[in-house]
Amino acid sequence: MRIVIGQGSCGIAAGAEKVRRALLNTDIDAGSISITGCIGMCWLEPIVDIYDGDSLTRLVKVGEKDADAIAGYVRMGDRSLVEKLIVSDEDSEFLSRQTRIALRNCGIINPEIIDEYIEKGGYGALKKALSVRPEEVIGIIKTSGLAGRGGAGFPTWFKWNAARNAEGDEKYLICNADEGDPGAFMDRAVIESDPHNLIEGMLIGAYAIGAKHAVVYVRAEYPLAIKRLKKAIGQAKERGIIGNNIFGSDFSCDFTIKAGAGAFVCGEETALIESLEGHRGMPRLKPPFPAQSGFWRKPSNINNVETFANVAWIIDNGGEAFAAMGTENSKGTKVFAVTGKVKRSGLVEIPMGRTLRDVIFDIGGGMKGTKAFKAVQMGGPSGGCIPAELIDTVIDYKALGATGAIMGSGGMVVMDESTCMVGMAKFFLDFTAKESCGKCIHCRIGTKRMLEMLERITKGEGREGDVELLEELCLSVKDGALCGLGQTAPNPVLTTIKYFRDEYEAHIRDKKCPAGECSELITYSIDAGKCRGRTLCAKNCPVSAISGGVKQPHIISADKCIKCGKCYTVCRFGAVVKA
Numbered sequence: 001m002r003i004v005i006g007q008g009s010c011g012i013a014a015g016a017e018k019v020r021r022a023l024l025n026t027d028i029d030a031g032s033i034s035i036t037g038c039i040g041m042c043w044l045e046p047i048v049d050i051y052d053g054d055s056l057t058r059l060v061k062v063g064e065k066d067a068d069a070i071a072g073y074v075r076m077g078d079r080s081l082v083e084k085l086i087v088s089d090e091d092s093e094f095l096s097r098q099t100r101i102a103l104r105n106c107g108i109i110n111p112e113i114i115d116e117y118i119e120k121g122g123y124g125a126l127k128k129a130l131s132v133r134p135e136e137v138i139g140i141i142k143t144s145g146l147a148g149r150g151g152a153g154f155p156t157w158f159k160w161n162a163a164r165n166a167e168g169d170e171k172y173l174i175c176n177a178d179e180g181d182p183g184a185f186m187d188r189a190v191i192e193s194d195p196h197n198l199i200e201g202m203l204i205g206a207y208a209i210g211a212k213h214a215v216v217y218v219r220a221e222y223p224l225a226i227k228r229l230k231k232a233i234g235q236a237k238e239r240g241i242i243g244n245n246i247f248g249s250d251f252s253c254d255f256t257i258k259a260g261a262g263a264f265v266c267g268e269e270t271a272l273i274e275s276l277e278g279h280r281g282m283p284r285l286k287p288p289f290p291a292q293s294g295f296w297r298k299p300s301n302i303n304n305v306e307t308f309a310n311v312a313w314i315i316d317n318g319g320e321a322f323a324a325m326g327t328e329n330s331k332g333t334k335v336f337a338v339t340g341k342v343k344r345s346g347l348v349e350i351p352m353g354r355t356l357r358d359v360i361f362d363i364g365g366g367m368k369g370t371k372a373f374k375a376v377q378m379g380g381p382s383g384g385c386i387p388a389e390l391i392d393t394v395i396d397y398k399a400l401g402a403t404g405a406i407m408g409s410g411g412m413v414v415m416d417e418s419t420c421m422v423g424m425a426k427f428f429l430d431f432t433a434k435e436s437c438g439k440c441i442h443c444r445i446g447t448k449r450m451l452e453m454l455e456r457i458t459k460g461e462g463r464e465g466d467v468e469l470l471e472e473l474c475l476s477v478k479d480g481a482l483c484g485l486g487q488t489a490p491n492p493v494l495t496t497i498k499y500f501r502d503e504y505e506a507h508i509r510d511k512k513c514p515a516g517e518c519s520e521l522i523t524y525s526i527d528a529g530k531c532r533g534r535t536l537c538a539k540n541c542p543v544s545a546i547s548g549g550v551k552q553p554h555i556i557s558a559d560k561c562i563k564c565g566k567c568y569t570v571c572r573f574g575a576v577v578k579a
Helices: 009-014 016-024 063-078 090-097 114-119 122-130 134-144 155-165 187-193 194-210 223-236 268-276 305-317 319-323 357-365 397-403 421-435 441-458 464-481 484-488 491-510 538-542 568-571
Strands: 002-006 032-034 047-052 053-061 174-177 213-219 254-260 301-306 332-342 346-351 373-378 384-387 410-415 525-526 577-578
Touching: 002 187, 002 464, 009 016, 009 223, 016 032, 016 047, 016 063, 032 063, 047 063, 053 063, 053 464, 063 301, 114 223, 122 194, 122 223, 134 305, 134 319, 155 301, 174 194, 174 268, 174 305, 174 332, 174 577, 187 194, 187 332, 194 301, 194 305, 213 223, 213 268, 213 332, 223 254, 223 319, 254 268, 268 301, 268 568, 301 305, 305 319, 319 484, 332 357, 346 357, 357 410, 373 577, 384 397, 384 421, 384 491, 384 538, 421 441, 421 491, 441 464, 441 484, 464 484, 464 491, 491 568, 538 568, 568 577
Parallel strands: 002 032, 174 213, 174 301, 213 254, 332 410
Antiparallel strands: 002 047, 047 053, 332 346, 373 384, 373 410, 525 577
């Protein structure tokens, strides 16, 4: 038997490395124990897969204490020893209902062993690409309909073709792995779990545009991704896959990794280029576009990790096969990081054309807890909130855009009735205001003014006319900002006003938060009829705002209460009332 332990960042954070060490201390042959990356079932980590020939037994939520039981199962084949750890049929549907291309090897192969990638057909697409002219490679990508997965959805072939046709002997191919959206981890998972797939896709792209230099700009907060990518590049160099005369051809290409300093604005390609050159990450005026004047003012092409992760599959299977999936305007599959109030949080890859309901309820298992689905935030700080009544919206660039949200890089934050939509807008504006590079006034000042207004509203200090003023300011910022960060920053505000205007009005007119989330608009009291006088609330109050004797009704002092909600959480009798 072969034992494979999931060791993406999520698995390690959940204790996967401790599980591996515990298994090494059993009588299991150490040579049969291996690692893999994240398979996407993040809510079930740590995950241990046991292969017996073609048969797979998947164990979930594994702890150190389970090592001896696993060793017994490996030794004797007695399933009863691990029965409680075996993944349920219901949870298994999370993967069976997906179509995986970019994630096809994630959680399957060891990302630190190049031979496992090659055994899956790895680098075969590169050989195939090198056997035809670069223009033919671009033609295959054009046929596929692959659009940039970083958020803009711009045709990949068009960017490649523009860089190829640009004048200049020195050209650069750049991978944008500066994944900055809160709740997004698609690119990290691909690099950690299948780094050679990224390398192969980039090499094909470099050949297509005529670049001899490939650069991966990855955020420094991804140390495991950087470590595994460095190792993969080293292995590829040893095999002659990176370097001079690759596979005996005239094509040569080297690779460089740049650890970014963590600025969200560097997701914008010209700001990324500025950072690569050692300057502060601030967008350039366009034109000229990077295809004509990019890195070191040389013709450059930039795509994100997921875009490159599709390339080798497309070359192997043909552009038509990729284009056969999806919709007329959006081809292929898309990866989403599903987080929030959903039962099964993790990575989902589906063909374009499926609905939000398919992802949240069919694959994601629906809502975690008893509260109803309220909205989903698509596209991170640049996206917008889509309400429950639009749950059957088709996932493609055009349909999502019509709601006021965007596809974005693939972040999907699910919210239930306990989420305040004004607070959600404030959360994302706080992020974009802090991440603004400050180069243009509309973004630097406009996001700050919007945030100040949202802060006032959530404190109960909103005034009549604030909603209208917010809308006016949002449109001004969208029209006047220099780059995509500022132009899309108002989206969370505009969509929450569009679909949840009543919540804004309740905050302003009634000084109430309908979701009960804005602390300064909440009051706590104790229902004397339900209070048993067990004193648990008083003992846990950090400011001694609760008084009352044992087995006597307690009282909360409104003057002392800091509205932390601790009493509401610890009371087992429902006596503490939140209003």
